[in-house]
Amino acid sequence: MPELPEVEAVKEGLNQLIRHKTIQSVDVLWDNLILGDSTRFKQMLVNQQIETIGRRGKFLIINLTDFQLISHLRMEGKYDYYRTEIPSSKHNHVFFHFIDGTSLVYNDVRKFGRLQLVNKGMALEQPNLRKLGPEPLGDAFTLNYFIHALKKSRGLLKPVLLAQNIVVGLGNIYVDESLWQAQLHPKRAANQLTNKEYQRLHQAIISVLSLAVEMGGSTIRTYKNALGEAGQFQQHLHVYGRTGLPCDRCGQPIEKIKLNGRGTHFCPRCQSLNNDFLDS
DNA sequence: TTGAGTGTTGTCGA
DNA sequence: ATCGACAACACTCA
Numbered sequence: 001m002p003e004l005p006e007v008e009a010v011k012e013g014l015n016q017l018i019r020h021k022t023i024q025s026v027d028v029l030w031d032n033l034i035l036g037d038s039t040r041f042k043q044m045l046v047n048q049q050i051e052t053i054g055r056r057g058k059f060l061i062i063n064l065t066d067f068q069l070i071s072h073l074r075m076e077g078k079y080d081y082y083r084t085e086i087p088s089s090k091h092n093h094v095f096f097h098f099i100d101g102t103s104l105v106y107n108d109v110r111k112f113g114r115l116q117l118v119n120k121g122m123a124l125e126q127p128n129l130r131k132l133g134p135e136p137l138g139d140a141f142t143l144n145y146f147i148h149a150l151k152k153s154r155g156l157l158k159p160v161l162l163a164q165n166i167v168v169g170l171g172n173i174y175v176d177e178s179l180w181q182a183q184l185h186p187k188r189a190a191n192q193l194t195n196k197e198y199q200r201l202h203q204a205i206i207s208v209l210s211l212a213v214e215m216g217g218s219t220i221r222t223y224k225n226a227l228g229e230a231g232q233f234q235q236h237l238h239v240y241g242r243t244g245l246p247c248d249r250c251g252q253p254i255e256k257i258k259l260n261g262r263g264t265h266f267c268p269r270c271q272s273l274n275n276d277f278l279d280s
Numbered sequence: 281t282t283g284a285g286t287g288t289t290g291t292c293g294a
Numbered sequence: 295a296t297c298g299a300c301a302a303c304a305c306t307c308a
Binding site (some may be wrong): 032074075076091108109110111112154155159221260261 | 299
């Protein structure tokens with residue numbers, strides 16, 4: 001489900017809903033969602049107060065009195081907030097009960113998500129967070145940085161952009177959309193673009209993600225933010241889920257291929273493997 | 281009915 | 295070290 005824009009929307013919702021609330025108890029119905037010992041996880045959270053909720057890449061970071069709770073939604077993780085009774089669902093797996101009687105429930109159909117409690121200040125020191133690249137909408141994501149990073153990289157454009165070590169936040173939807181916007185084939189060698197192409201790609205990533213954040217993300221099948229609201233960026237998709245439909249730029253039917261196991265959508269005319277002529 | 285496909289990423293083997 | 299395949303799991307669709 002969630003790429004950067006969706007996680008950002010969840011973060012915003014959680015900040016509205018659970019800031020300053022104090023946890024009374026925690027229930028875990030599927031231990032594999034918890035990294036580390038789930039008994040300790042439940043114990044340590046009692047009496048912790050929520051300060052603020054942040055985001056790093058696709059990770060949510062819930063800042064507590066003495067700890068940080070790292071939460072990754074992976075494919076289908078969601079948070080639901082309830083003021084009264086919690087409707088029964090076979091996919092509700094983790095329950096945070098607050099002293100005011102309200103609850104935050106982690107729901108995950110596929111159980112791929114992960115929750116990890118670490119000491120305050122240690123979230124960004126975890127190995128998987130430490131190797132993340134810069135935020136695409138932050139100051140560190142400069143064109144110069146991006147060019148140098150991609151020139152050092154090996155492999156094909158799309159897999160390299162999905163790896164999160166050069167820039168965070170892109171997933172299968174937004175990488176396809178960014179490559180369409182930049183008119184680059186997903187199988188181009190990532191270290192062999194022209195400077196003009198690097199510039200187009202850099203700009204495309206920023207503009208696609210900015211608009212998607214503004215629209216509250218994309219709701220393709222099931223995504224909802226913590227307030228229960230759908231995203232609206234799906235109205236703006238040009239290639240993802242548009243296989244066979246005419247390209248919005250040139251009319252050629254959108255193609256779908258498999259690239260490293262991921263469905264990959266692109267326009268075979270606008271995003272040719274040999275499109276150097278676009279720079280002339 | 282069965283198999284393929286689904287928004288992610290950590291791990292494993294070459 | 296790096297890259298691709300696979301696993302974690304449930305559900306939908308052809």
